[in-house]
Amino acid sequence: MGAGTDVVLRLDAITKRFGGLVANDAISLSLRKGEVIALLGENGAGKTTLMNILFGQYTADSGSVAVMGQTLPPGNSRAALEAGVGMVHQHFTLADNMSVQENITLGVDPLLAPGLNRAAARKRILDLAERFHLAVHPDARVGSLSVGERQRVEILKALYRDMKVLILDEPTAVLTPQETDDLFATLRQAVASGLSIIFISHKLHEVMAIAHRVVVLRHGRLVGEVATEDTDKSALSAMMMGGAEARAPEVSRTEPGRALMELRGVSTPNIGNAPGLKDVTLSLRAGQILGLAGVSGNGQAALAEVVGGQRKPGSGTLVLNDAPPTAWTPRDAVRRGIARIPEDRHKTGTISDFDLTENAILERYKGTPFSSHGWLNWRAARRFADEIIQKYDVRCPGADTRIRLLSGGNMQKLILGRVLEAAPQIILANQPVRGLDIGAVNYVHSQLLAARDRGAAVLLISEDLDEITRLSDVIHVISEGRLSPGFARGQKSPAELGIWMAGQGFADAS
Amino acid sequence: MRLEPIENPGIARRLGPPALALGATVVIASLLAMVAGANPFSVLGLILKGAFGSQFAILETLNRATPLIFTGLAVAVAFRAKFWNIGAEAQLYGGALVTVVFGTGMLALPAYSMLPLLALLAVIAGALLLLVPAILKVRFGVDEVVTTLLFNFIFLLFISMLLEGPLKDPMGMGWPKSARVLPEARLPRIVEGLRLHWGFALALIAALCVWVIQTRTTLGYEMRAVGLNREAAAFAGIPVNRVLLQTALLSGGLAALAGFSEVSGLKGSLTLDLSPGYGYTGIIVAMLALLNPLGVVISALFVAGIFVGADSMSRAAGVPTYLADIMLATALLLMVLAILLTRFRVVRG
Ligand SMILES: Nc1ncnc2c1ncn2[C@@H]1O[C@H](COP(=O)(O)OP(=O)(O)OP(=O)(O)O)[C@@H](O)[C@H]1O
Ligand SMILES: [Mg+2]
Numbered sequence: 001m002g003a004g005t006d007v008v009l010r011l012d013a014i015t016k017r018f019g020g021l022v023a024n025d026a027i028s029l030s031l032r033k034g035e036v037i038a039l040l041g042e043n044g045a046g047k048t049t050l051m052n053i054l055f056g057q058y059t060a061d062s063g064s065v066a067v068m069g070q071t072l073p074p075g076n077s078r079a080a081l082e083a084g085v086g087m088v089h090q091h092f093t094l095a096d097n098m099s100v101q102e103n104i105t106l107g108v109d110p111l112l113a114p115g116l117n118r119a120a121a122r123k124r125i126l127d128l129a130e131r132f133h134l135a136v137h138p139d140a141r142v143g144s145l146s147v148g149e150r151q152r153v154e155i156l157k158a159l160y161r162d163m164k165v166l167i168l169d170e171p172t173a174v175l176t177p178q179e180t181d182d183l184f185a186t187l188r189q190a191v192a193s194g195l196s197i198i199f200i201s202h203k204l205h206e207v208m209a210i211a212h213r214v215v216v217l218r219h220g221r222l223v224g225e226v227a228t229e230d231t232d233k234s235a236l237s238a239m240m241m242g243g244a245e246a247r248a249p250e251v252s253r254t255e256p257g258r259a260l261m262e263l264r265g266v267s268t269p270n271i272g273n274a275p276g277l278k279d280v281t282l283s284l285r286a287g288q289i290l291g292l293a294g295v296s297g298n299g300q301a302a303l304a305e306v307v308g309g310q311r312k313p314g315s316g317t318l319v320l321n322d323a324p325p326t327a328w329t330p331r332d333a334v335r336r337g338i339a340r341i342p343e344d345r346h347k348t349g350t351i352s353d354f355d356l357t358e359n360a361i362l363e364r365y366k367g368t369p370f371s372s373h374g375w376l377n378w379r380a381a382r383r384f385a386d387e388i389i390q391k392y393d394v395r396c397p398g399a400d401t402r403i404r405l406l407s408g409g410n411m412q413k414l415i416l417g418r419v420l421e422a423a424p425q426i427i428l429a430n431q432p433v434r435g436l437d438i439g440a441v442n443y444v445h446s447q448l449l450a451a452r453d454r455g456a457a458v459l460l461i462s463e464d465l466d467e468i469t470r471l472s473d474v475i476h477v478i479s480e481g482r483l484s485p486g487f488a489r490g491q492k493s494p495a496e497l498g499i500w501m502a503g504q505g506f507a508d509a510s
Numbered sequence: 511m512r513l514e515p516i517e518n519p520g521i522a523r524r525l526g527p528p529a530l531a532l533g534a535t536v537v538i539a540s541l542l543a544m545v546a547g548a549n550p551f552s553v554l555g556l557i558l559k560g561a562f563g564s565q566f567a568i569l570e571t572l573n574r575a576t577p578l579i580f581t582g583l584a585v586a587v588a589f590r591a592k593f594w595n596i597g598a599e600a601q602l603y604g605g606a607l608v609t610v611v612f613g614t615g616m617l618a619l620p621a622y623s624m625l626p627l628l629a630l631l632a633v634i635a636g637a638l639l640l641l642v643p644a645i646l647k648v649r650f651g652v653d654e655v656v657t658t659l660l661f662n663f664i665f666l667l668f669i670s671m672l673l674e675g676p677l678k679d680p681m682g683m684g685w686p687k688s689a690r691v692l693p694e695a696r697l698p699r700i701v702e703g704l705r706l707h708w709g710f711a712l713a714l715i716a717a718l719c720v721w722v723i724q725t726r727t728t729l730g731y732e733m734r735a736v737g738l739n740r741e742a743a744a745f746a747g748i749p750v751n752r753v754l755l756q757t758a759l760l761s762g763g764l765a766a767l768a769g770f771s772e773v774s775g776l777k778g779s780l781t782l783d784l785s786p787g788y789g790y791t792g793i794i795v796a797m798l799a800l801l802n803p804l805g806v807v808i809s810a811l812f813v814a815g816i817f818v819g820a821d822s823m824s825r826a827a828g829v830p831t832y833l834a835d836i837m838l839a840t841a842l843l844l845m846v847l848a849i850l851l852t853r854f855r856v857v858r859g
Pocket of ligand 1: 021042047
């Protein structure tokens, strides 16, 4: 292929430091027309940083970015946009209170002549939506859309602007498998018409499915570059982890103990469009992982809120250690030994502008050892944070770093440490490995298994059937707020579970 | 154009914009003075001299800073928890009202118990005044910006009514003015013979206390958490509504101390011009200080210095006094902008 003229994007020796940490170390990369590159690397390897530089959101310490042979001015995302680079961020950046159409045309259409091109813009959006099978309504308010739909809006936004290069930073982390397939179909079509894509994901099968070429980062350095057809998943993961082998933890069988928490006929009101629980009965047993399978938005949120203390059952009873709790708030839940790993680590799990120390004590600042008589003991807090950082391998410049500067995976490790160090009785793990690299996924899973083996009850909520079937001792499927009967490990095939997830077994059962 | 946060601003970034703002203020002030017919090159000197040029000037500036420290702290505390208290003016008058109600003869105590008691009653009054909007907010979701702001007007009319009626000083020759508080209810001067009262010291102590609360106590931690991310705070088990109510109590109490200190330390009685908008200026003081309680002391001194200095300059240079107001407004606007620029950079696109 050589240095063909069809190179659309070239990164040349990009280096970026944050204090003493080298997030990108002289990375060079080029992308051809109609090519899909997957960027692979552990949490904190520097993928997002590199993309932010390319998109003009960060200024590199050295090195340059060129699109179609033109060097871009550093740190100028408007110039990047005008040169045809679009980015779908790891965390969405859409304006919630605006309509889909407004979001897509924002910053493109001249603001001073509204209405002028409205009809034309709308037509173009509808055309694109149809051509690329991106079903969204232009008038819907973005705030009311599901994650999958938001993603489609982000992609439409890029297509609308006639992008040459589209950066997708972990687009699939929040999608259901079906939505991922749809996304890939759209992307293939866009690539066929000349778009080039940089795709970031921690899921190797996705990388193998969509990319032509894989680029691997490790500790900020580019450590490998291979064509997808010349490699396989295990080679990639070895490259990513610096030769270490990614090994999923062994799952042994255990005898479940007594029920630590029970829901008896619990119902809750619907939350917006999401269904509440409908007469759910379930018991979390010591030494058992209960997997909750289901497409997201089917009542998982309501269940997590009841178990985590944010919501009291509307009807029915919650039983904790053989008696209904007298008070049920998040603080009560924490005091009663419930570890809660929330679904959204940015919005609910952490306070972005607090540092790691302040985030580490968020649930337990009240009382020993972190405070007494209203006075905080920062030294104890700091020691606790340092301990988590060490034990759970949180990669960060130090405990006084604001947590929003951490990569997603490292943020999750801090949350994990925060809740597991309290030796909880019951663990509520809601999408615990979303966005984590393979090593971190294995680590989280091994921690959940270890907690189970020492007698904790684990409620694992996940959309990933593989994860559910591998870890769970018993599986329930949730659909429209209803709960299927419990299936023992291996009792149902993934296909059979899929049928339940589509809401079908329930009619026969009732 | 948009603003992009700077993660770790260097020293130039932190000091440059404020320095530029000061320079620009001086230039604009000089030009204005020139337009008004004064010598533009003498303006800066006259302002500095007026604010800090003599013992009298310095004491005047410190006295003027005292109520601003209290209201600045009140706003800083509330805004930290994203509780938008715009009503420090009303709470200030609440504190002043209580001071004259109990200080003009209803209580007869020696000064050493009278003063703490009056301060305490003032704090309670201010706290209760702000508790009402806070309850409306947590119970019914009523926007506190609206309630606290409107309450300022209502409460000032109420004070005006009292001053025309039951509180009116019979010896006041018809002016809407309360009777003077008893000598035991007067804050003494810090140093005999110097016109600076203990209210200033109290303000410094208050700033220190607020700083300790915010950085060392669970309450301060809760307030900051609630301010930064209410959803995450609630998830973690922080009782968000209770924290908001506590914040309101603290904020209202601090603002009321401004009223207590003005009546008891400076004026001796309550009039409708007790505060030339200290409650509102407190918002600017707090913003300039980036809501840091120790910074509030510095920014209050800065604002008071401009107040006093520009006032004295306009008299000395023979230009109309409203020039002083214009300069103050210019200085504050530029400074707020400059402080924004210490933390954000403007980028295209
Ligand atoms: N603004 C910043 N200031 C300081 N450190 C930062 C900043 N942004 C990122 N970092 C650090 O740089 C490193 C690389 O982060 P980056 O977000 O690029 O990782 P990533 O490869 O995208 O990880 P993930 O897979 O978890 O998203 C991390 O250690 C992170 O803590
Ligand atoms: Mg990332």
